[in-house]
Amino acid sequence: MAIIALAILPSAVALSWFHVTKNPNLRPLGLTREALRAYTGGYGDGTGVVARVTGADLSGDRQAALARALTNAFGAKGVDLEVKFLPGTGPPVVSYVIGTSVVGPYPATRAAEGIGAAVEAYRMRVPPGG
Known part of the structure; x- marks a missing residue:
């Protein structure tokens, strides 16, 4: 379980910070030109x-x-x-x-x-x- 937690922790932190700042550069695997333009x-x-x-x-x-x-x-x-x-x-x-x-x-x-x-x-x- 610890290995799985270590594997997903960076993405979970980045996704949480994305929801706070709305900066699309922080969204893991979800960066789009439309999001950057907005x-x-x-x-x-x-x-x-x-x-x-x-x-x-x-x-x-x-x-x-x-x-x-x-x-x-x-x-x-x-x-x-x-x-x-x-x-x-x-x-x-x-x-x-x-x-x-x-x-x-x-x-x-x-x-x-x-x-x-x-x-x-x-x-x-x-x-x-x-």
Whole structure:
């Protein structure tokens, strides 16, 4: 009985702590992208970076071109990117969301300036290969 108790004790403790904190990272064998997205307030699932583009001056073609350029830039660094376009006024600005941290905002014309900082923030948060 002691061996069985030692085998299940870590999972029981993690599950109990999950029920207290509601942090999906603590749920044994139950980590899902949906749970992470809900925990981070809808901005990503914790496995990548979310680029929030806010502004009124973007047409469909410009949106697609900006999303493609940002996705390719982050992909070259080995980081997944999700681009979300939000309504706003004025020229478009880009903010990079990594978990609960935000890098930016940067004007869309200078969005590349924040990529390095966003990738470093992502790498500090997620261990390599994780």
